[in-house]
Amino acid sequence: MHIPGPYHSGGRFLRSLAADHGVGNTTTYGNQRFHSLSNPELWEDRHFTDLEDRFCPGCTLRDLGCGTGKASILSTIVRHPLNMFLHRWYACKDRDHMMKKNHASEDALHKKETVCQHTDYVCQPGDYTCQHDNINLQAFVGYNGSWVMTRADLELAKSRLRNFDVIVIVEHLSHTLQLTTTRLGWTTGPLLDRLNSTLHESEQSEDQDRFQRGEITPEQWQQVIERNSLDIELYDYMRELSFGMLQEDRLPVPSEDERIVTPQWKNNVLATTRRSVQEARIE
Numbered sequence: 001m002h003i004p005g006p007y008h009s010g011g012r013f014l015r016s017l018a019a020d021h022g023v024g025n026t027t028t029y030g031n032q033r034f035h036s037l038s039n040p041e042l043w044e045d046r047h048f049t050d051l052e053d054r055f056c057p058g059c060t061l062r063d064l065g066c067g068t069g070k071a072s073i074l075s076t077i078v079r080h081p082l083n084m085f086l087h088r089w090y091a092c093k094d095r096d097h098m099m100k101k102n103h104a105s106e107d108a109l110h111k112k113e114t115v116c117q118h119t120d121y122v123c124q125p126g127d128y129t130c131q132h133d134n135i136n137l138q139a140f141v142g143y144n145g146s147w148v149m150t151r152a153d154l155e156l157a158k159s160r161l162r163n164f165d166v167i168v169i170v171e172h173l174s175h176t177l178q179l180t181t182t183r184l185g186w187t188t189g190p191l192l193d194r195l196n197s198t199l200h201e202s203e204q205s206e207d208q209d210r211f212q213r214g215e216i217t218p219e220q221w222q223q224v225i226e227r228n229s230l231d232i233e234l235y236d237y238m239r240e241l242s243f244g245m246l247q248e249d250r251l252p253v254p255s256e257d258e259r260i261v262t263p264q265w266k267n268n269v270l271a272t273t274r275r276s277v278q279e280a281r282i283e
Contacts, residue, residue, distance in 0.1 A: 001051050001053075001064075001074065001075070001076040001139065001140075001164075002014075002015070002050050002051060002052040002053075002076075002077070003052075003076075003077075003078065003079075003135060003136055003139045004052050004053060004054060004135075004138075004139060005052075005117060005120065006088065006117040006120040006132065007079070007084040007085075007087075007088055007132070007135060008079070008084070008087070008088075008115060009077060009078060009079045009084065009136075009170065010077040010078075010079060010168070010170050011050060011052060011077055012028070012050065013077070014050070014075070014077050014168060015028060015048060015050035017177075017180070017186075018048040018184075018186075019048070021180075021186040021187065023046055023047075023048045025041075025044070025046070025047045025048070026047075026048040026049075026050065027042060027047070027048070027049045027050065028050045028052070029049070029050065029051055029052055029053065033051065033052070033053050034051070034053045034054075034055065034056045034059050034063065035056065035059075035063075037049070037051070037063055037064070043065070043070050043071075043072070045071070053139075054138055054139050054140075054141075054142045054143060055139070055140060055141055055142040055160075056142055057142060057143075059142070061160055061163055066163055073165045073166065073183070073184065074163060074164040074165050074166070075164065075165060075166035075167070075168070075184075076161075076164060076166075076167055076168070076238075077167075077168040077169075077170065078136055078167065078168070078169060078170065078235060078238050078239075079169075079170035079171065080170070080171055080232075080235050080261055080262055081134070081135065081136060081228045081231040081232060081235060082224065082225070082228065082232065082262045082263070083170075083171065083204055083207065083261065083262055084135070085123065085224055085228070086207045086208075086210075086211060086263075087115065087203060087204075087207050088115060088116060088117075088122070088123075089122065089123070089124075089125070089216075090207055090210055090215075091112045091115035091116045092112075092115075092116040092118060092122045093215075094112045095109065095112040095113055095116045095118065098112065120132075123224075125216045125217070125220035125221065125223060125224055126220050126223060127223070127227070128223075128227075129147075129148070129227060130227065131147045133147070133149075133227045133228050133231070134149045134227075134228055134230050134231040134234075135231065136231050136234055136235060136238075137149050137153060137154060137157055137230055137231050137234050140156070140157035140160050140161065140234075141153040141156050141157050149230050149231075150230075151230070153230070154230050154233060154234060157234055158234070158237055161237070161238060161241060162241070164241070165183055166179045166180065166183050166184065166245070167179075167238050167239075167241055167242040167245065168180075168242070169238070169239050169242050171204065171261040172239070172242075172254050172258070172259075172261075175246060175251070175252060175253065175254050176242050176246065178246070178249075178251050178252075179242070179245055179246065179249065179251070182249040182251065183245070183249070204261070208262075208263050211263045212263070221263070239259075
């Protein structure tokens with residue numbers, strides 16, 4: 001299940017990895033394609049469907065194969081909502097600067113445009129609310145008519161995610177991608193090692209270096225955190241579920257130091273998500 005845009009959460013990366021590992025047929029769907037799962041071809045053996053959509057009203061886990069007798073493996077990939085916000089906001093800011101100064105190469109401008117996706121509204125640090133807040137949570141509960149997510153939505157998302165077989169975490173790609181070898185039967189090797197490299201880590205490092213230079217004020221950053229507090233809690237819950245899968249499969253788990261993946265993580269977020277972490281570990 002691919003978190004829908006405008007953020008880059010790695011869904012198509014996972015689909016391309018499936019194709020490179022000889023899964024067979026792969027199908028990519030855009031938004032609003034949940035009901036296309038009624039197509040029997042999508043349930044053939046070794047078929048990978050990249051579902052880029054939110055849960056639709058009335059849709060349940062049965063639509064994804066749970067409890068239906070269909071042989072399905074549910075997987076998803078998630079990126080920290082604050083990292084997604086930073087990466088897109090900086091890209092849009094750079095794009096606007098390039099357009100204004102008219103001094104960038106076409107390749108550089110295209111790269112920023114691809115990340116920015118400026119045709120979708122760009123959330124600003126000082127916004128009171130934004131339709132793309134809690135974007136991961138939106139994917140697992142659907143659109144409720146107001147874009148405002150609640151703790152009831154969070155609990156629904158958690159209950160659905162406990163039925164997933166593979167959860168890949170972008171910030172811990174080198175660890176959590178190994179679940180594809182134990183749970184999907186994919187093989188390790190030069191290709192997996194290459195895709196398992198430092199692209200996202202370098203992007204994250206660059207974004208956090210810019211963050212330290214104060215392009216976003218502490219007050220604005222706190223606003224972003226508060227607006228996406230449920231998504232941060234959901235991410236942490238998904239991460240612990242993923243790490244639990246690693247432990248079950250006797251694979252290495254990231255150390256505590258490796259789990260600090262966003263600016264001001266310890267001061268502003270960790271204490272608010274401790275309960276979800278413990279829930280995931282218990283369950």
